[in-house]
Amino acid sequence: MAKVFMAKHTTPDSCWVVLHGNVYDVTEFLPEHPGGSRIILQLAGRDATAEYDPIHPPGTLEENLKPEAKLGVVDPESLKKLQQQAAQGKPQEEQNAAPPRLDTLLNLDEIEAAATKQVSKKCWAYYFSAADDLYSKTLNNLAYRNILLRPRVFVDVTRADTSTTLLGHRVSTPLYVSPAAMARLAHPDGEAGIARGISRFGAMQLVSHNASMTPEQIVADAAPGQIFGWQLYVQTNRAKSEAMLARIAKMPEHYKCVVLTLDAPVPSKREHDERAGIEARLLIESSKPPAAEEKGKNNSNNKPDSNSGVGQQLFFGTAADLTWETTLPWLAKHTSLPIVLKGIQTHEDAYLAAQYARRHPGTIRAVILSNHGGRSLDTAPPAVHTLLEIRKYCPEVFDTIEVWVDGGVRRGTDVVKALCLGAKAVGVGRAALWGLGAGGWKGVERTFEILQGEILTCMKMMGAKDISELGPRFINTRMVERDIFDGDAGLDRSGLWTSGRAKL
Numbered sequence: 001m002a003k004v005f006m007a008k009h010t011t012p013d014s015c016w017v018v019l020h021g022n023v024y025d026v027t028e029f030l031p032e033h034p035g036g037s038r039i040i041l042q043l044a045g046r047d048a049t050a051e052y053d054p055i056h057p058p059g060t061l062e063e064n065l066k067p068e069a070k071l072g073v074v075d076p077e078s079l080k081k082l083q084q085q086a087a088q089g090k091p092q093e094e095q096n097a098a099p100p101r102l103d104t105l106l107n108l109d110e111i112e113a114a115a116t117k118q119v120s121k122k123c124w125a126y127y128f129s130a131a132d133d134l135y136s137k138t139l140n141n142l143a144y145r146n147i148l149l150r151p152r153v154f155v156d157v158t159r160a161d162t163s164t165t166l167l168g169h170r171v172s173t174p175l176y177v178s179p180a181a182m183a184r185l186a187h188p189d190g191e192a193g194i195a196r197g198i199s200r201f202g203a204m205q206l207v208s209h210n211a212s213m214t215p216e217q218i219v220a221d222a223a224p225g226q227i228f229g230w231q232l233y234v235q236t237n238r239a240k241s242e243a244m245l246a247r248i249a250k251m252p253e254h255y256k257c258v259v260l261t262l263d264a265p266v267p268s269k270r271e272h273d274e275r276a277g278i279e280a281r282l283l284i285e286s287s288k289p290p291a292a293e294e295k296g297k298n299n300s301n302n303k304p305d306s307n308s309g310v311g312q313q314l315f316f317g318t319a320a321d322l323t324w325e326t327t328l329p330w331l332a333k334h335t336s337l338p339i340v341l342k343g344i345q346t347h348e349d350a351y352l353a354a355q356y357a358r359r360h361p362g363t364i365r366a367v368i369l370s371n372h373g374g375r376s377l378d379t380a381p382p383a384v385h386t387l388l389e390i391r392k393y394c395p396e397v398f399d400t401i402e403v404w405v406d407g408g409v410r411r412g413t414d415v416v417k418a419l420c421l422g423a424k425a426v427g428v429g430r431a432a433l434w435g436l437g438a439g440g441w442k443g444v445e446r447t448f449e450i451l452q453g454e455i456l457t458c459m460k461m462m463g464a465k466d467i468s469e470l471g472p473r474f475i476n477t478r479m480v481e482r483d484i485f486d487g488d489a490g491l492d493r494s495g496l497w498t499s500g501r502a503k504l
Helices: 002-006 038-043 049-055 060-064 076-087 108-118 121-128 135-145 190-201 215-219 238-249 271-286 290-297 306-315 327-334 347-359 383-393 412-420 430-462
Strands: 014-019 022-025 070-073 164-166 169-171 175-177 205-207 228-232 255-261 339-344 364-369 402-406 425-428
Touching (some): 014 049, 175 190, 175 205, 175 430, 190 430, 205 215, 215 228, 215 238, 255 364, 364 383, 412 430, 425 430
Parallel strands (some): 175 425, 228 255, 255 339, 339 364, 364 402
Antiparallel strands (some): 014 022, 164 169
16 A cells, blocks of 8 residues: 555655655755755655645746656555545644625725635634734734824815836836735635736735745736736845846846845744644644654754744745845846845834945835834834834935835725825735635735725825825824834935935
8 A cells, every 4th residue: 555655755764755646755855945854754655735735836846856756656546545644634624614705805804804714724824923922013003093194175086096106117006015925825826816816906016035836927927017026035045046036037027126125134933823833743743653753853953843834944044144235236246127125124224225225326226114014023113113214314215215115004094194104105915815815816806906995085085186196294193203213313424415305
């Protein structure tokens, strides 16, 4: 029987897995696996397809294994038995409710609730999780709630226009999709489904470095003129990053920028994600023979183990040695695309980015104010706080580079408030993933339909006919200003700007 035969190959010395009905010898690959060897050893001797597929882009096997590692095909009867064995190591989750009618979902909270009933516990934990006590995740949205609107009347708002330009490219809405990893955990449509869902709104999508589809697949069916950006986590092995940048450079009709992520130099502690990893490990271990489990425990290395959850497993190999002096010149050598710095959380760093942009034209074109959706450093400031800091200490930044934001956006009014404070674009990450979980690409479309409708309603209610009319006089930020940084500016302006705009 296949089960008996495969059970002989469940150790670091001989590790076989079944994927899509094929048997692979992954013994030599164990030390190189970015997520560590333990997660593979837990699935050794089993059909690992269900675990493998949602988090690995197609082609991953071919890129990482030698052709001879494919040992053969499992006959249908044996494959059925292996699949039954694999099912014993899965959590006994509640029966999924029937997918909801998307037109009955009226806001992002309802879409998230619907998605939670559809996706696996592993998926929910990865998307929902944030650092430590989730304080920054919560504050991201609360900061928007504490900004009040100041509507004007006697304005003809029969029509309102949300179109704008990002890095010189025309888009129909300032709303964009932030880098959102592992979309196929939620739905097989994956990142390509996000692209399809937002296409009719003329929105930009920033594709995650840890996407579950290849960059080519994601844009394969993109609408004419639809634009994308590629997120870059610089790898310790720079050659890997350089190879990916070369791939992106071959698709200039779609990928318009490189988004260098800076707000996650090391993996954070995300307890929901870690707990889901522990529970999954215990279930798999309980279904394996004791001898095989003991052999797996004796194999250890310095890579993350299965306790660490999806987030830390994806993070392995990411460089923590980035600096202004070394990273940006290196990146400029390997891409001609505009550089967007993601993860700016203080006015000082926003100022340094603008300073660098002036000294090195054609490199940094935008920054994203972001605390990684509260997933990196808990109690780090929300983007709204950093926006207010920039307006207070160095408003000239807005004249030099574009300022985008993400994190905490739950309503169209949140988008408009950020635009009033000087943001050029406003991103959502989890919202796109929850939309995907609720209904595939159509769920993403419904998510953007809701937000875009709320943006238009808010602009009309406030008396703004287009994006250019929005400004700080449309909002009252007094409740939030109390909580922003109140020390010295700490900036060296010598010779960089001849004049500055008035402080808020």
